[in-house]
Amino acid sequence: MAPALLDEYFFTHSDVLLQRLSDYCANVLRAAVAKYGAATFLVSGGTTPQQLFRKLSLVDLPWQQITVALIDERCVSVKHDKSNARRVYENLLQNRASVARFVPMFDSSVDAEQALQLCEQRYRQLPAPIALALVGMGNDGHTASWFPGAEQLRDAMTTEQLCLRLHAPGLSASDIPNRFTISLKGVLNAEKIVLLITGQDKKNVYTQALAGDDIGQMPIRALLKHSPMAVFWSEQ
Helix, strand or coil: CCCCCEEEEEECCHHHHHHHHHHHHHHHHHHHHHHHCCEEEEECCCCCCHHHHHHHCCCCCCHHHEEEEECEEECCCCCCCCCHHHHHHHHCCCHHHHHCEEECCCCCCCCHHHHHHHHHHHHHCCCCCEEEEEECCCCCCCECCECCCCCCHHHHHHCCCCEEEEECCCCCCCCCCEEEEECHHHHHCCCEEEEEEECHHHHHHHHHHHCCCCCCCCCCHHHHHHCCEEEEEECC
16 A cells, blocks of 8 residues: 555556646646746656657646756767757757756766766756756666665765765676766755556566665655655556
């Protein structure tokens, strides 16, 4: 059974999930702009959110008042095919959403230490409030770039900084282990947090995460434990 702070929205088909989640995100962002005059939308990389991004890009929102920023990023150029920023540009910042402001996380034109300082500075200046954070989850229970076994995982959970550099262990040779990621503090600054997962395997991981407390084993538990969250899942 989900904790009281979790709202679960489970669907059979992904097209229904995408429509409902698109409506949910749009409503949150629209309400934040109406209340505050601006809103920040934190988004995850990977392949799962891309269909949602394309759908959201068509929605009539006050995109000029919305700032988009990343939950995490690989330490690569925006031209790299693994770049989360590239996926945001190609899928979300299109159509009506093309006028939204985007704040990248990793700047490949400077060294890693300078890039981290720039990231922290930019994220400290994100327009308040952070209206919505969209996170995902891996089959190992990681979210953002908080990977089980990462040396910097404890730092990600405890630091007062918003951004940190992390080396993700155990990835395939085709992936990029060096990452920038938002901290737990950074995600918890969001007024609304959404976990997007699909497939029975991810649902099993989610159920396992709810059943335990060891954040080091399954870092997604840091969010499930500490924050109100809406969980959107579809079987297909």
